Amino acid sequence: MFGKKRVAVIGAGMTLFRRNLKETGKELAWEASKMALDQAGLEVKDIESVVMGTAPDAFDGVHMKGEYLADGAGAFRKPYSRVYVGGGTGVFTIDAGWWHIASGQFDTCLVVGEEKMSSCYPHPAYAFTTIFDPIYSRPLGVTLIWIFALEMHRYMHVHGIKKEDIALVSVKNKRNALDHPCAQLGANITVEDVLNSEIMCWPVQRLDISPTSDGAAALILASEDVAKKLTDNPVWIDGVGWCIDSTFWTNRDLYYPKYVQCAAQMAYKMAGIKNPPKEIDVAEVYDPFDYKELHHMEGLMLCRKGQAPILTRDGVTQRDGDLPINPSGGLLGVGNPIAAAGVMKCCEIFWQLRGEAGKRQIKSDPRTGLAQAWGDLMQYGSVVVMRS
Amino acid sequence: MSEKIKHFPGEQLRGRDIREGRVPAIKFRPNIKYAWSTGVAMNRFIEGLKQGKIAGSSCNKCGRIMVPPRSFCEECFKATDGYTYVKDTGTINTYSVSYVAGDASRIKEPILVAVIDLDGASKGMGILHLLGEIDDWKQISFGMRVKAVWKPPEERTGTITDIKYFAPIREE
Ligand SMILES: [Zn+2]
Numbered sequence: 001m002f003g004k005k006r007v008a009v010i011g012a013g014m015t016l017f018r019r020n021l022k023e024t025g026k027e028l029a030w031e032a033s034k035m036a037l038d039q040a041g042l043e044v045k046d047i048e049s050v051v052m053g054t055a056p057d058a059f060d061g062v063h064m065k066g067e068y069l070a071d072g073a074g075a076f077r078k079p080y081s082r083v084y085v086g087g088g089t090g091v092f093t094i095d096a097g098w099w100h101i102a103s104g105q106f107d108t109c110l111v112v113g114e115e116k117m118s119s120c121y122p123h124p125a126y127a128f129t130t131i132f133d134p135i136y137s138r139p140l141g142v143t144l145i146w147i148f149a150l151e152m153h154r155y156m157h158v159h160g161i162k163k164e165d166i167a168l169v170s171v172k173n174k175r176n177a178l179d180h181p182c183a184q185l186g187a188n189i190t191v192e193d194v195l196n197s198e199i200m201c202w203p204v205q206r207l208d209i210s211p212t213s214d215g216a217a218a219l220i221l222a223s224e225d226v227a228k229k230l231t232d233n234p235v236w237i238d239g240v241g242w243c244i245d246s247t248f249w250t251n252r253d254l255y256y257p258k259y260v261q262c263a264a265q266m267a268y269k270m271a272g273i274k275n276p277p278k279e280i281d282v283a284e285v286y287d288p289f290d291y292k293e294l295h296h297m298e299g300l301m302l303c304r305k306g307q308a309p310i311l312t313r314d315g316v317t318q319r320d321g322d323l324p325i326n327p328s329g330g331l332l333g334v335g336n337p338i339a340a341a342g343v344m345k346c347c348e349i350f351w352q353l354r355g356e357a358g359k360r361q362i363k364s365d366p367r368t369g370l371a372q373a374w375g376d377l378m379q380y381g382s383v384v385v386m387r388s
Numbered sequence: 389m390s391e392k393i394k395h396f397p398g399e400q401l402r403g404r405d406i407r408e409g410r411v412p413a414i415k416f417r418p419n420i421k422y423a424w425s426t427g428v429a430m431n432r433f434i435e436g437l438k439q440g441k442i443a444g445s446s447c448n449k450c451g452r453i454m455v456p457p458r459s460f461c462e463e464c465f466k467a468t469d470g471y472t473y474v475k476d477t478g479t480i481n482t483y484s485v486s487y488v489a490g491d492a493s494r495i496k497e498p499i500l501v502a503v504i505d506l507d508g509a510s511k512g513m514g515i516l517h518l519l520g521e522i523d524d525w526k527q528i529s530f531g532m533r534v535k536a537v538w539k540p541p542e543e544r545t546g547t548i549t550d551i552k553y554f555a556p557i558r559e560e
Contacts, residue, residue: 014389016398020406023398031397039390061416118403123492134422135430136456137516139547141490146501149484157482157530181389181396202485202525215398246462250503250514251454254482351390358391
């Protein structure tokens, strides 16, 4: 066992993911937190520590977002911190929650992810232009979609991958999302729909991308003693990992996310996983773009480099396949309120391992699941491995 | 979402209703500006650009010639050992073709974007820049050789845009 105490997930909750939700960020955080507490059979007074994950302040336009959201996360007069590692925030939030309890310092921790992107005009993408180096990048007018298109293209070039193989990810995830009651973009679409959608930044087209979303999601973590008193079927956090690469992203080969591999290796070592494709039964990998699901499957060593499109084409990553990827519908289908989307992925693994996922439930009785997120300047990976 | 949960919180509004004031909404536009000092290493880069040269820095321990230059080597975590100039020619490592501007609005003439591995720098030391003098973006290819097209000296201001773009090197 790593740490002083074994850590369990005992409750999860989330709001609808939508553009332009009426609720404030605080209200969204409250809804998700209350739902998770109810599911765990706890009240906020039972919570000893709180970790909030939320991404750029520029979306909400509140430059003290952790503090602003604290009340919605039940953090009033409690040990509280906000973590932020770009798109990697959601899964890193549960990693941070883990060490609160594993350290022996607390027996319970409420983990919350919130994002309200649609308050930002003319488009939240504009807020992202301020993440780049001000001296040698920004004067060029660089945008986030430029750099992801550069990464996607490099990945396609190195392995000779076709757009139609990548489009299959979008088709699968949007179809999976039809069974998720909180999903923003569940749909039955075809590969042709993706290939015919408007070009944003070649090779990225409209249907390759996840939407602008608002939403929140939350988890309740507890030490083994507390968890066993409250539930007969806790889900254990058996591995956590996180890693960052240099901000000089043009100085590395973008075809492979080595930093995701490092984060995965940390989590696998802790969980005693030697053969990830054999030992992982279900994975929620970060899919803000369809190619990212494939790129991350490779980084997570769920397959060899360049093989993820082949597994996808063969149906291996479908819900009834040998290695189901993003049964929730992922960011492409459920939506992408950044930090909340990463926490949503952890919620999905929790529900899948408990057998509570309803129409989305994987039938083969999954026992080991993984969630992963990715962010910053194509440089950050966060991973969690859970077991029932 | 768990099958045990039957209530899904959240109420969607229409973006137009928020923008046009048909539902209660508060608006705010910040007005702040920044002026950044360019730092120790990037001063060399900026000064080089004014002279039509691309500066890099070298590390004697790992042997790398790095672009953009830095005052410390992040691999070896030691001070770099000096500045050098690399060539303004290079090879396209990857490229993309943008039909959207920074605010996500559509643009007619696409912006051609590339990571260019510069000659004289260590392998894989690319920089982000634009491509130009290309009629049809379908003519761009991985591994294509390109050269910087500079603004005239009197128009250079010491920014990365002193290079207008990189253009294909036409074989003689
Ligand atoms: Zn060095």
